[in-house]
Amino acid sequence: VIYPTSILVLTMGTLVGISESLLAQDQLPDAEATPIVSWVPESPGEGELFVVRVTELQGDPIVRITARAGEEPLHFARDVQGTFESLAAVPLGVQSEIVMDLTVMYANGREKETEYAIPITPGVYSHRELDVAPRF
Numbered sequence: 001v002i003y004p005t006s007i008l009v010l011t012m013g014t015l016v017g018i019s020e021s022l023l024a025q026d027q028l029p030d031a032e033a034t035p036i037v038s039w040v041p042e043s044p045g046e047g048e049l050f051v052v053r054v055t056e057l058q059g060d061p062i063v064r065i066t067a068r069a070g071e072e073p074l075h076f077a078r079d080v081q082g083t084f085e086s087l088a089a090v091p092l093g094v095q096s097e098i099v100m101d102l103t104v105m106y107a108n109g110r111e112k113e114t115e116y117a118i119p120i121t122p123g124v125y126s127h128r129e130l131d132v133a134p135r136f
Helices: 005-027
Strands: 036-040 049-055 062-069 072-074 084-089 098-105 111-119
Touching: 036 111, 049 062, 049 098, 062 084, 072 084
Parallel strands: none
Antiparallel strands: 036 049, 049 084, 062 072, 062 098, 098 111
């Protein structure tokens, strides 16, 4: 069978376009996407509590989150909207930032580890001196 050259070029171009499209779908550009991580307040104070939120991206279900902030483990639970939340504390004596290490485990077996630096507002505490007898 002899086909005109224009049909072969069109057919080959269509096949190339289709194969590129299929490859692009197979690569899943958002497969390595990081979930949305936030905390409130944005700059917690020394000795204060803050809330860490992890929101999963569409089509990338999270099955487990492990994290540490200021060397303390965080315990996440889902809220009614499906966002993971945990309470965290800023240790006394920390005046610039604390590091939060976060590992997200997905339903497909993939794990994503991320480190965040959370800026800290130094606490202002009024101190009083106590005068006691020298024997104490």
